[in-house]
Amino acid sequence: MYDTTLRDGAQQEGLALSVHDKLQIAQQLDELGVGFIEGGWPGAIPRDTEFFARAAKELTLQRAVLAAFGSTRKPGGTAASDPQVRALLDSEAPVVTLVAKSDARHVTAALRTTLEENLAMVTDTVTFLTGEGRRVMLDAEHFFDGYLADPGYALRVVRTAVEAGAEVVVLCDTNGGMLPPQVGEIVAAVREATAAPLGIHCHNDTGCAVANSLAALAAGAMHVQGTLNGYGERTGNADLLTIVADLELKLGIPALPPGALREATRIAHTVSEITNVPPMNRAPYYGASAFAHKAGLHASAIRVDPDLYQHIDPQLVGNDMRMLVSDMAGRASIELKGRELGVDLGGDRDLLTRVTDRVKADEAGGYTYEAADASFELLLREYADGARPAFFDVESWRIIMESPAQGVRVSEATVKVHAGGRRIIATGEGNGPVNALDAALREALLPAYPELATLELVDFKVRILDAAHGTDAVTRVLIETSDGRRSWTTVGVGPNLVEASWEAMVDGLTYGLLKAGVARR
Numbered sequence: 369m370y371d372t373t374l375r376d377g378a379q380q381e382g383l384a385l386s387v388h389d390k391l392q393i394a395q396q397l398d399e400l401g402v403g404f405i406e407g408g409w410p411g412a413i414p415r416d417t418e419f420f421a422r423a424a425k426e427l428t429l430q431r432a433v434l435a436a437f438g439s440t441r442k443p444g445g446t447a448a449s450d451p452q453v454r455a456l457l458d459s460e461a462p463v464v465t466l467v468a469k470s471d472a473r474h475v476t477a478a479l480r481t482t483l484e485e486n487l488a489m490v491t492d493t494v495t496f497l498t499g500e501g502r503r504v505m506l507d508a509e510h511f512f513d514g515y516l517a518d519p520g521y522a523l524r525v526v527r528t529a530v531e532a533g534a535e536v537v538v539l540c541d542t543n544g545g546m547l548p549p550q551v552g553e554i555v556a557a558v559r560e561a562t563a564a565p566l567g568i569h570c571h572n573d574t575g576c577a578v579a580n581s582l583a584a585l586a587a588g589a590m591h592v593q594g595t596l597n598g599y600g601e602r603t604g605n606a607d608l609l610t611i612v613a614d615l616e617l618k619l620g621i622p623a624l625p626p627g628a629l630r631e632a633t634r635i636a637h638t639v640s641e642i643t644n645v646p647p648m649n650r651a652p653y654y655g656a657s658a659f660a661h662k663a664g665l666h667a668s669a670i671r672v673d674p675d676l677y678q679h680i681d682p683q684l685v686g687n688d689m690r691m692l693v694s695d696m697a698g699r700a701s702i703e704l705k706g707r708e709l710g711v712d713l714g715g716d717r718d719l720l721t722r723v724t725d726r727v728k729a730d731e732a733g734g735y736t737y738e739a740a741d742a743s744f745e746l747l748l749r750e751y752a753d754g755a756r757p758a759f760f761d762v763e764s765w766r767i768i769m770e771s772p773a774q775g776v777r778v779s780e781a782t783v784k785v786h787a788g789g790r791r792i793i794a795t796g797e798g799n800g801p802v803n804a805l806d807a808a809l810r811e812a813l814l815p816a817y818p819e820l821a822t823l824e825l826v827d828f829k830v831r832i833l834d835a836a837h838g839t840d841a842v843t844r845v846l847i848e849t850s851d852g853r854r855s856w857t858t859v860g861v862g863p864n865l866v867e868a869s870w871e872a873m874v875d876g877l878t879y880g881l882l883k884a885g886v887a888r889r
Contacts, residue, residue, distance in 0.1 A: 436459040
């Protein structure tokens with residue numbers, strides 16, 4: 369298992385990794401147990417040169433080996449005098465992965481050299497680097513397109529690399545345009561025609577990167593390259609975690625150290641935080657939605673046996689089953705979700721029916737509980753305990769928005785609440801009505817509930833429902849709040865942005881006080 373997140377994955381649009389980011393990700397990859405971590409292209413990219421220099425001092429890898437990526441020497445020169453090749457040696461990486469042209473058309477049009485000189489470049493560079501004590505792998509760029517156009521020359525590149533000392537030749541679907549039957553047939557043909565140990569490197573332009581990788585492995589490849597979370601240029605690279613899970617859980621082929629796959633979800637999400645790219649919820653195996661069930665029919669079966677609607681036990685990849693509550697929910701969904709949130713409805717059929725009817729009515733009015741577990745837990749407790757959890761009563765609130773001809777626009781909010789046995793009137797200012805309301809409400813409540821000082825609004829999403837109604841359309845707001853250790857989401861719906869935001873904000877603070885163990889009024 370060869371990971372190229374730090375090099376090929378970093379080419380994804382909108383993804384920019386600092387050297388510190390790359391060092392952190394490399395540590396995660398080592399914990400996962402991949403065999404090789406491709407750190408970048410030293411000599412060509414200053415940040416990658418710095419990465420290898422710092423990695424030698426700061427990284428202590430237990431399982432993985434660092435690989436430096438680079439190209440064969442330039443036409444007409446020698447590997448020993450090529451500064452790019454020298455930079456690969458200077459990186460001190462024990463493995464060097466060379467990219468070489470294997471499509472005859474690219475040799476003549478892109479490199480602007482002869483087919484024989486390209487083979488000489490492969491021989492010279494591989495021989496030089498192995499002579500300097502480096503393990504060398506060769507990425508045969510555009511191999512599949514090249515094989516379809518001129519199979520004889522593509523095979524010559526493979527043979528040349530192995531004869532020069534490359535320990536594996538990686539067949540690259542660089543344009544990502546292949547389909548699994550093509551990949552399987554071509555890898556099998558190369559296996560029959562050469563004795564080369566083969567690898568596979570696929571891009572996802574047809575949506576088949578993982579399937580193409582598995583087809584290559586089934587046809588005889590023994591080395592697979594990919595990236596965490598499927599990062600990569602255009603539509604991305606083969607998702608390494610999905611490949612690993614398919615190999616281990618579906619085909620019974622060990623790909624990582626024993627037990628390492630159980631860290632897949634944690635590591636995928638940790639790397640998402642480092643890259644600042646939101647996790648893909650619908651990713652197979654490790655996505656937040658990978659084992660999320662919404663339909664009531666599914667829930668009824670899952671209550672009997674979770675495996676009836678799940679292809680694996682989520683714990684095998686470190687994930688969890690989740691029940692989503694929506695207008696599709698039945699009593700079984702509500703009961704299972706209640707257990708998940710720690711609210712036991714005790715199989716009370718009448719109570720479950722009333723909650724189910726309430727959820728369906730709310731969702732018809734614009735609410736969505738599948739994305740707002742905190743609001744749903746407050747609703748469940750309202751029915752289970754006979755009253756909604758509350759720590760304060762809101763008497764009223766109002767907003768004044770100043771719009772001066774010049775200067776900064778300011779919103780002012782006034783709230784009147786009852787908390788801690790007192791009636792409190794507080795005012796707050798902000799750069800908008802919601803910010804001002806948040807400031808005023810906190811000003812009012814902090815003396816009674818100092819726990820609120822740790823709560824922070826971390827995300828805010830607005831959706832206009834029934835947009836065809838124009839300015840009188842219903843607004844839905846989702847607010848994510850955090851106490852620094854965990855986060856939760858609440859939902860509010862109203863005829864305007866401010867009312868919907870107020871509802872979600874009050875629920876968010878109420879839920880935070882509930883989880884902090886504060887005594888209810």
